[in-house]
Amino acid sequence: MNLRLILAVCAATLALAGCTSAPEPAPSTQQLLADGAKVYGSNCANCHMADGSGISGRDPGMVNDAVVTGDPTILIRVTLQGSDAVLPADRPKFSETMRGYPQLNDEQIAAVLTYCRHDFGKGAAQIDPAQVQAVRAQAGL
Ligand code: HEC
Numbered sequence: 787m788n789l790r791l792i793l794a795v796c797a798a799t800l801a802l803a804g805c806t807s808a809p810e811p812a813p814s815t816q817q818l819l820a821d822g823a824k825v826y827g828s829n830c831a832n833c834h835m836a837d838g839s840g841i842s843g844r845d846p847g848m849v850n851d852a853v854v855t856g857d858p859t860i861l862i863r864v865t866l867q868g869s870d871a872v873l874p875a876d877r878p879k880f881s882e883t884m885r886g887y888p889q890l891n892d893e894q895i896a897a898v899l900t901y902c903r904h905d906f907g908k909g910a911a912q913i914d915p916a917q918v919q920a921v922r923a924q925a926g927l
Contacts, residue, residue, distance in 0.1 A: 822901025
């Protein structure tokens, strides 16, 4: 192939790629962390505490918690549906209950969970809005 042909093929490929409807770009980690701190402060901190330490016997701590650092699907479902619907019956008991937050949108859920994993969960991988959307669809929420 001569150079002119290679350039033509490249241009055609780029043009085609531009025509396919690209999905919404995922928010950056920095954006998720900034938004997540706000969502956490207004929805979660009154029980789990601003530093994620929880309250003994009342609300579990988030710091290095197995659910926070673990399977993203379980973590997303706990936040959307509440703990009773998702976690095993023989888990430690707390005097409060954890209701679900289906009213938070995919970006807000992704943000608050990314924040919890980053700040309290030894930097476990971020959660993307697309993952929340998939879990919501799968659980019929
Ligand atoms: C009314 C107090 C309260 C609020 C507000 C609250 N939680 Fe909880 N959360 C709890 C309690 C109590 C549990 C344990 C419930 C259980 O095991 O049944 C829990 C459990 C959890 C768990 C599972 C932890 C584990 O190891 O079992 C996660 C994750 C979690 N909450 C995240 C959140 C997030 C994110 C928010 C804010 C969007 C939030 N919580 C708001 C009280 C609360």
